[in-house]
Amino acid sequence: MSSQIPSFFSNDIVLHVEGIRKVYPNGVIANDNVTLSVFKGEIHAILGENGAGKTTLVNIIAGCIKPDAGEIYVNGKKVNIDNPRTATKLGIGVVHQHFILIPALTVIENIALSLDSGFKLDLNKVREKILQISSLLNLKIDLNARIEELPVGLRQRVEILRVLCQNANILILDEPTSVLTPIEVEEFFRILRNLKEKGCSIILITHKVKEALSISDRITIMRKGKVIKTLTPKETNEEELTLLIIGEKQNSEFISLTEGNNKNKEILLLVNNLNVKGDRGELSVKNVSFSLYSGEILGIAGVAGNGQKELIEALTGLRKPESGTIIIRGENVINKKPKSLIKKGMAYIPEDRIGRGVILTMSIAENAILKIFEENPFSNKTIMNRNSITDYTQKLMKKFGIIAPNPNIEVRALSGGNIQRLIIARELSYNAKILIAENPTAGLDVRATDFTHRMLLDLRSKGMGILLVSADLDELLKLSDRILVMYNGKIMKEFNRNEYDIYKIARLMLGIEV
Amino acid sequence: MIELIVSLIAITLQTSTPLLLASIGECIVERGGILNLGIEGAMLIGAFTGFIGAYFTKNLLIGLLSSIIGGIIIVLIFGFLVIKMNLDQVISALAINLLSYGICIYFFRMIFSQGSFPYLSELFSPIPIPFLSEIPIIGAILFNQTIFVYIALIIIPILHYLMFKTRYGLSLRAIGENPSIAYRLGINVSEIRYIALIIEGALVGMAGGAICLSMFNVFDTRITAAKGFIAVSIVILGRWNPIGVLGGALLFGFAEALSLWVGTLIIGPISASISQLLSILPYLVTIIALLIGGRKAKGPASLGASFSRE
Numbered sequence: 001m002s003s004q005i006p007s008f009f010s011n012d013i014v015l016h017v018e019g020i021r022k023v024y025p026n027g028v029i030a031n032d033n034v035t036l037s038v039f040k041g042e043i044h045a046i047l048g049e050n051g052a053g054k055t056t057l058v059n060i061i062a063g064c065i066k067p068d069a070g071e072i073y074v075n076g077k078k079v080n081i082d083n084p085r086t087a088t089k090l091g092i093g094v095v096h097q098h099f100i101l102i103p104a105l106t107v108i109e110n111i112a113l114s115l116d117s118g119f120k121l122d123l124n125k126v127r128e129k130i131l132q133i134s135s136l137l138n139l140k141i142d143l144n145a146r147i148e149e150l151p152v153g154l155r156q157r158v159e160i161l162r163v164l165c166q167n168a169n170i171l172i173l174d175e176p177t178s179v180l181t182p183i184e185v186e187e188f189f190r191i192l193r194n195l196k197e198k199g200c201s202i203i204l205i206t207h208k209v210k211e212a213l214s215i216s217d218r219i220t221i222m223r224k225g226k227v228i229k230t231l232t233p234k235e236t237n238e239e240e241l242t243l244l245i246i247g248e249k250q251n252s253e254f255i256s257l258t259e260g261n262n263k264n265k266e267i268l269l270l271v272n273n274l275n276v277k278g279d280r281g282e283l284s285v286k287n288v289s290f291s292l293y294s295g296e297i298l299g300i301a302g303v304a305g306n307g308q309k310e311l312i313e314a315l316t317g318l319r320k321p322e323s324g325t326i327i328i329r330g331e332n333v334i335n336k337k338p339k340s341l342i343k344k345g346m347a348y349i350p351e352d353r354i355g356r357g358v359i360l361t362m363s364i365a366e367n368a369i370l371k372i373f374e375e376n377p378f379s380n381k382t383i384m385n386r387n388s389i390t391d392y393t394q395k396l397m398k399k400f401g402i403i404a405p406n407p408n409i410e411v412r413a414l415s416g417g418n419i420q421r422l423i424i425a426r427e428l429s430y431n432a433k434i435l436i437a438e439n440p441t442a443g444l445d446v447r448a449t450d451f452t453h454r455m456l457l458d459l460r461s462k463g464m465g466i467l468l469v470s471a472d473l474d475e476l477l478k479l480s481d482r483i484l485v486m487y488n489g490k491i492m493k494e495f496n497r498n499e500y501d502i503y504k505i506a507r508l509m510l511g512i513e514v
Numbered sequence: 515m516i517e518l519i520v521s522l523i524a525i526t527l528q529t530s531t532p533l534l535l536a537s538i539g540e541c542i543v544e545r546g547g548i549l550n551l552g553i554e555g556a557m558l559i560g561a562f563t564g565f566i567g568a569y570f571t572k573n574l575l576i577g578l579l580s581s582i583i584g585g586i587i588i589v590l591i592f593g594f595l596v597i598k599m600n601l602d603q604v605i606s607a608l609a610i611n612l613l614s615y616g617i618c619i620y621f622f623r624m625i626f627s628q629g630s631f632p633y634l635s636e637l638f639s640p641i642p643i644p645f646l647s648e649i650p651i652i653g654a655i656l657f658n659q660t661i662f663v664y665i666a667l668i669i670i671p672i673l674h675y676l677m678f679k680t681r682y683g684l685s686l687r688a689i690g691e692n693p694s695i696a697y698r699l700g701i702n703v704s705e706i707r708y709i710a711l712i713i714e715g716a717l718v719g720m721a722g723g724a725i726c727l728s729m730f731n732v733f734d735t736r737i738t739a740a741k742g743f744i745a746v747s748i749v750i751l752g753r754w755n756p757i758g759v760l761g762g763a764l765l766f767g768f769a770e771a772l773s774l775w776v777g778t779l780i781i782g783p784i785s786a787s788i789s790q791l792l793s794i795l796p797y798l799v800t801i802i803a804l805l806i807g808g809r810k811a812k813g814p815a816s817l818g819a820s821f822s823r824e
Contacts, residue, residue: 064698085700100698102691104815105684112681113688114699121681 013037013076014201015061015092015170020070022056030056031067032225038170043192043202045216047209049245049445051415053225054205055097058174062094063087074170088114090170093163097174099155103148110147111162126165133164137194152304153184160191171195172203177211181303182473182506189215207446209241223247245446265293268434268465269315274324276310283322284310286489292434292465297456299480300469303509307489308469312438315467316348317341328434342371347432349423351439353416357423360412364404365393367411367422372429400425401451417448424455435459435466441475453479473502473509487511516651522768522775523655527663528729529774530767532557532721532738534666536745537752537759538673539717544749545677546710547690549818551607552592553718554742555614558735560585560722562618565634565733566625568726574638577727578661578720585719586712588614593711597704600822618735634731638662662724669717674756686710690814693821703821718742740797747800750808762803769799 016037022030030053038044048054059065061072063081072079074090081087087094101110112126127143134141141157150158156176163171177185192202192215206212212219213233221228221244228244269292278284284307292298302308313319315326317338326334328344336344350356358367369378369389377388393407400421404414411419420440427435437456441449456466456479470476476483477500485492485508492508495501536553543550550556563584568577588610595606626632638660646657677683685706689696697703725737744766751765752758773796777789 083700084698088700100695102688102695104691105688109684113684113696113701117681119680119682121679121684 012039014040014074015203016073017057017061018071018073020057020060020072021068022053022060022065023068029225031060031070034070034222034225034227036220036227036230038201038203039217040201041196041199042217043196043204043215045204045206045212045219046222047206047212047219047241047245048222049207049447051224051445052222052245054222055174056225057222058094058096058172058203058205061087061092061172062096088166088168091168092170092172093166093168094172095156095159095163095174095176099159101147101155101158104146106144106146107141107150107158108143110158111165114162115165129165130161134161136198137164137191139191153180153188156180156188157191164195169199170201170203172205174205175207176204177206177208181471181509182502183510185211207245209238209245212241213238221245265295267291268294268328269467270325270327271315272325272327274311274314274326275322276307276314276319277322278307278310284489285314285321288324288486288489288491290484290491290494292467294433294465295460295463296481297460297466297468297479299476299483300467300486301473301476301483301505301509302469302471302486304471306486306509308438308486310489311486312348312436312469315436316346342430342432345431345433347427347430347435349420349427349435349437349440351442353419353423358411358419361410363408363410364397364402364414364422365389365407368393368396368407368426368429371426396425396429417444417451420444420448420452424452428459433464435464436469437466438469439471440468441470441472473505477502485509520651520654522771524659525771525774526764526768527655527659528767529770530763531660531662531666531728532724532741533745533748533766534760534763535662535669535717535721535724536742537748537763538666538669538756539714539721540745541749541752541754541756541759542673542677542686543707543710543714544817545683545690545754545814546686546707547693547814547816547819547821548593548596548707548711549603549607549746550589550592550711550714551604551743551746552589552610552614553714553745554738554740555607555611556585556588556592556715556718557722557725557738557742557745558618559588559614560719561726561737562622562722562733563719564723565726566621568634569632572635574634574636574727577634578638578723581719581723581727582716583719585717585722586715589711589715589718590708593708596820597707600820602820603818615735618733622733622735632732634727637731638728660724660728662720662728665720670756670760673713677756682706682709687814690816692816693819697821718745721745744796744800747804747808750811750813751803753811754813765803766796766799769796 018035020031020034024030034053034057046054046057056065060067061081063084063086066082072081074092079090081090102113108123108126108130111130112121112123115126117125130143139157139161141154141161147155147158177188180188196202204212204216216233218230218232219236219241220230221241223245271291272289274285274288275283276285286307288311290298300308310319314321317336321334324334325332328346333341333344354360369392373379373384377385378392379385390407396402397404397407402418402421402425404418411422414422440452440456444452456468460466468476468480481497483495483500483505485495485505487509488511495505536557540550540553560581564577564581567580568574571577592606592610595601595609596603640658640660641664643657647653649657677686685696685701688699688701689703689706693703721741722738726733730737748759748762748766751762752760773789773792777792780788
């Protein structure tokens with residue numbers, strides 16, 4: 001595979017990795033003989049599923065992880081990148097999937113943190129440097145804003161500005177568009193092209209095939225830790241790339257939504273003039289009203305941070321609303337505790353799987369019965385019945401395809417996809433009629449995403465009412481019967497399935513159109 | 515009447531000083547994400563080493579120096595436990611407090627025979643600052659104080675500058691918010707935290723020294739009287755900001771001064787029990803002040819959390 005490389009000492013190759021191998025302590029081979037090179041002024045996409053080893057490769061190049069074997073060359077010279085500082089000095093700048101920004105500090109302070117200067121903190125000098133670069137690229141940003149006040153798209157911009165301030169000429173972006181709306185993505189691509197023109201080399205890590213095809217000069221496909229192939233967009237197409245990414249799996253595994261056809265609809269959840277305050281006392285949900293019917297998926301579209309989180313927390317009893325009503329089957333459940341909402345038939349798939357969905361240090365079995373452990377046969381009034389719990393969990397694991405040696409394995413040993421299956425399994429363990437799904441596929445790979453989508457559709461056909469809150473517009477368009485667009489705490493507009501218009505929705509999400 | 519108020523304020527400054535020194539030290543380590551509840555013990559050690567140093571050399575300045583060194587050593591032991599060994603901060607602090615208490619009792623008994631009653635023949639006396647101390651009212655309050663009061667007042671702007679106007683301070687604050695991000699940005703988390711702990715150790719040790727060398731001329735293991743813990747609540751009240759901490763320390767110092775002052779007014783057979791009762795005042799103020807001012811306080815996001823690379 002490495003034979004296509006023109007020459008090690010070619011001036012055009014700014015970064016070359018050779019035979020990179022990394023095996024994690026748990027035995028997972030994350031990178032297996034990975035070799036690739038990046039030319040000056042190119043956008044090089046690395047395409048692959050979750051778990052293909054892309055992020056590991058990035059972390060190795062960035063000096064965050066030590067490889068077990070392999071060599072890295074920067075500008076033709078062999079280098080030893082043993083910590084992030086070294087990578088920075090070599091001109092390698094990384095924008096990680098999870099931003100490395102301190103929310104409580106301002107933009108300028110965050111950038112100053114990673115720049116070298118003396119004992120005294122000279123923010124004016126830092127400001128000058130940022131302005132110089134940002135005006136060159138036409139990137140606008142309020143330097144005195146605290147990161148926590150900025151939407152995700154702007155945070156990413158801060159990250160990019162930061163690595164540029166460190167004089168990076170090799171930019172590595174790990175899943176940069178996963179947090180952006182379609183319009184933000186366009187703007188982001190404009191920035192990338194601009195950078196490329198200025199001579200930067202860009203490595204774009206992504207699992208989105210369309211994106212790789214539209215922006216990059218070359219595409220390297222990774223699967224299960226190995227480099228499968230490097231191609232140019234011209235010589236390939238979507239189908240071929242998809243096939244290369246997922247391997248021998250047949251395309252028939254993937255679904256498309258059929259139109260909903262549900263008669264005798266019943267209102268399961270009725271929300272009226274709901275007002276909810278956020279963490280900092282600001283009104284985050286403003287006069288929100290909607291109803292959720294049985295047998296439908298109601299999508300809520302919006303850029304993260306526009307009140308969706310507070311809305312969900314109010315609905316699930318985790319946050320006290322200021323005013324309004326939430327009616328489940330004729331009863332106002334406002335201010336009811338989560339337990340009585342669960343009894344009323346509400347299920348919840350949280351976005352924060354680790355923090356809210358499972359208890360990592362407890363076993364699969366214990367997690368599986370968290371909502372039903374008080375019931376027969378899992379326990380009598382005081383004592384838990386181990387055997388019935390284990391039996392039950394084993395069946396659940398089979399049914400939902402949770403892969404683990406046995407039900408007594410701690411949940412922290414599971415992958416993200418398996419944890420999500422476990423959460424779904426648990427949420428369906430009692431007869432819930434209402435499901436609130438919050439970004440249910442965030443961070444999942446193609447297969448686990450597909451599983452989750454099928455599950456949601458299956459539940460919809462069984463008459464469940466599903467509130468799907470998602471930052472992924474494609475997902476909403478694919479699954480929802482109706483979409484509500486949320487911006488700045490308000491519902492901007494409702495779309496029925498036959499009225500979907502991606503650009504209109506995106507503009508509403510961004511507040512461009514009111 | 516005016517004289518009375520002046521003396522009350524002057525006493526307040528004096529009683530505030532150990533609290534101020536300790537809480538400003540605690541403020542800086544908490545900004546770096548370390549919750550050091552062991553400062554009660556560190557203060558006790560400072561008082562002890564200060565007393566021993568001054569007692570045997572008959573030199574108060576050496577006493578001051580040894581209280582600083584004692585404080586630094588014990589805080590660094592805490593730092594070793596929580597930074598190097600990555601132990602739980604609360605549990606480690608508990609151990610440090612017990613250890614400090616044990617050390618003081620053991621060595622005090624070892625050095626001084628049972629029944630003897632060692633005391634210092636002199637205390638740090640107020641140093642009137644030429645001219646300034648002559649200013650009516652303010653002069654007596656601000657410029658006729660012991661060396662500890664001056665140090666405490668000078669240290670506030672210095673630490674404020676360190677925290678907000680230097681790269682060190684920015685790195686420290688970043689660590690307090692999220693040490694793993696700070697580490698990934700190439701900041702040397704351990705080094706910066708150790709530096710903060712050394713500063714804290716010096717200040718807290720000095721706070722103990724201030725008690726033994728400028729207020730009482732004897733040593734007793736009860737001498738710090740939970741001032742270290744009060745300092746921790748002052749940091750919360752002061753919103754992790756040196757200037758806020760100054761306000762908090764003055765409030766508690768005033769409560770203590772008030773209880774001392776009221777205590778002297780009462781004469782008669784019940785005076786002892788009343789002044790005992792009054793001595794709860796500072797602790798009562800702690801609870802009330804936290805109820806009022808501490809509710810919405812938002813500290814460094816990673817305060818008290820453990821951090822290890824990888």
